[in-house]
Amino acid sequence: MAVFNQVEFDNHEQVVFCADEASGLRAIIAVHSTKLGPAVGGCRLWDYAKDEDAVYDVLRLSKGMTYKNAVARLPFGGGKSVIIGDAKEIKSEALFRAFGKHLERLGGSYYSAEDVNITTGDVMMMHKETNYVLGLEGKSGNPSPFTALGTFLGIKAAYQHKHGHQDLAGVKVAVQGLGAVAYGLCKHLHEAGAQLFVTDINQASIDRVVSEFGATAVGIDEIYDLDVDVYAPCALGATLNDNTIPRLKATVIAGCANNQLAESRHGEILREKGVLYAPDYVINAGGIINVYYETKPEGYNKEQATKHVEGIYDTLTEIFARSESEQKSTHIIADELAQEIIAQGL
Known part of the structure; x- marks a missing residue:
């Protein structure tokens, strides 16, 4: 499976393939750019027909997050992650905690959040193993x-x-x-x-x-x-x-x-x-804009987030x-x- 010669690769800084036998985790984390700040982008759980489809998807989405965060004027780079499997069958606390451990190993170069088939509750389970997640319940919450x-x-x-x-x-x-x-x-x-x-x-x-x-x-x-x-x-x-x-x-x-x-x-x-x-x-970009306001030192402010979203x-x-x-x-x-x-x- 070629990666570097894919058009979608576009000089990604890092692509990480993750697995955990006990939980059945198979995931890919793509960090496209950290030039404006740590890469931020949600995690998608999808039952891809083949691994190549997952790679193609995560690379396109990751680059898209670099551009999305830039145009939204956020101090974030772009990244994305995908977990491979049927959401109705593989979801478990063990799976999300295993994924959280992989996020932790990246040391903050990438922050994940919810995306397709991932809930804020799933993100909270990741959070048991890492602080490198956003969109947490009790903070910015559901984007x-x-x-x-x-x-x-x-x-x-x-x-x-x-x-x-x-x-x-x-x-x-x-x-x-x-x-x-x-x-x-x-x-x-x-x-x-x-x-x-x-x-x-x-x-x-x-x-x-x-x-x-x-x-x-x-x-x-x-x-x-x-x-x-x-x-x-x-x-x-x-x-x-x-x-x-x-x-x-x-x-x-x-x-x-x-x-x-x-x-x-x-x-x-x-x-x-x-x-x-x-x-x-x-x-x-409204969701990622809202998530950004979770990272503000003074704490999350819904009114400020909404005003920023209206700038779209x-x-x-x-x-x-x-x-x-x-x-x-x-x-x-x-x-x-x-x-x-x-x-x-x-």
């Missing part, structure tokens, strides 16, 4: 509501740029994936008067959003063909690809999923189609304006902004 808020404000910023107003009443939004963040996003959208069209692999999640927010449920594949104004990818990545982009009718793409573009060229294809894309690591609206507005004036796709502008901040410092 999902802040990611949802930032994503909602990002949709408003995108709609404002594309259509000259941010009133979402009657706006049709297709939400793909209904995890904790997407549920919060749907709540915001519903309260703003948007019409919701939703899909997920979990029927219970669909039923909840249909019941509480009057959403219309659609099939997993049907979501791409809807005549809607906004497509909000909130599941796993790479849903913007050669197969799906020609089918999309939305003029705005803005959601909380990571790595939404299957390849960089797909961002340019969207721009040529006149579709405004909100770069994923910019719009979904302004950051996206800047990116959209630069994209238009420089005739470059928004994800390229976001990358350039991140690179400028990393080079110059905060």
Whole structure:
């Protein structure tokens, strides 16, 4: 399995493969950059089909965290971790404590937090073996509501740029994936008067959003063909690809999923189609912003965290304006902004 010659490797500072026979732990920790500070990024538990898929995923996510933290103006570098396995079968205190021991061995170059299929309770079990975890219960806690808020404000910023107003009443939004963040996003959208069209692999999640927010449920594949104004990818990545982009009718793409573009060229294809894309690591930075305020010497302050998250609206507005004036796709502008901040410092 090649690593160094993968495009996604992109000069990662460290990639660590972790195992613990007793608990069944198999994990990978990727540290992309510590230039702005210790690498920070959540831990994802996923049942990857093969190890190569896990390596690909963790490398992409880790680099994304470097850029996400930079554009969010946080004194963090970028890192990410994945635990391989079925969350319904392998979760145990022993597993998370074993993972915590591996975090401890890195000596603070990487701090983990919750991500897909990892709860704050799981993070607390890691915390029994290490202090190198964030998003702790009793401190900043669950970051999902802040990611949802930032994503909602990002949709408003995108709609404002594309259509000259941010009133979402009657706006049709297709939400793909209904995890904790997407549920919060749907709540915001519903309260703003948007019409919701939703899909997920979990029927219970669909039923909840249909019941509480009057959403219309659609099939997993049907979501791409809807005549809607906004497509909000909130599941796993790479849903913007050669197969799906020609089918999309939305003029705005803005959601909380990571790595939404299957390849960089797909961002340019969207721009040529006149579709405004909100770069994923910019719009979904609310959670990591909230976690940062846990590290403040004076202690966590929810009001300060919320105000910082609200700045996502302004950051996206800047990116959209630069994209238009420089005739470059928004994800390229976001990358350039991140690179400028990393080079110059905060």
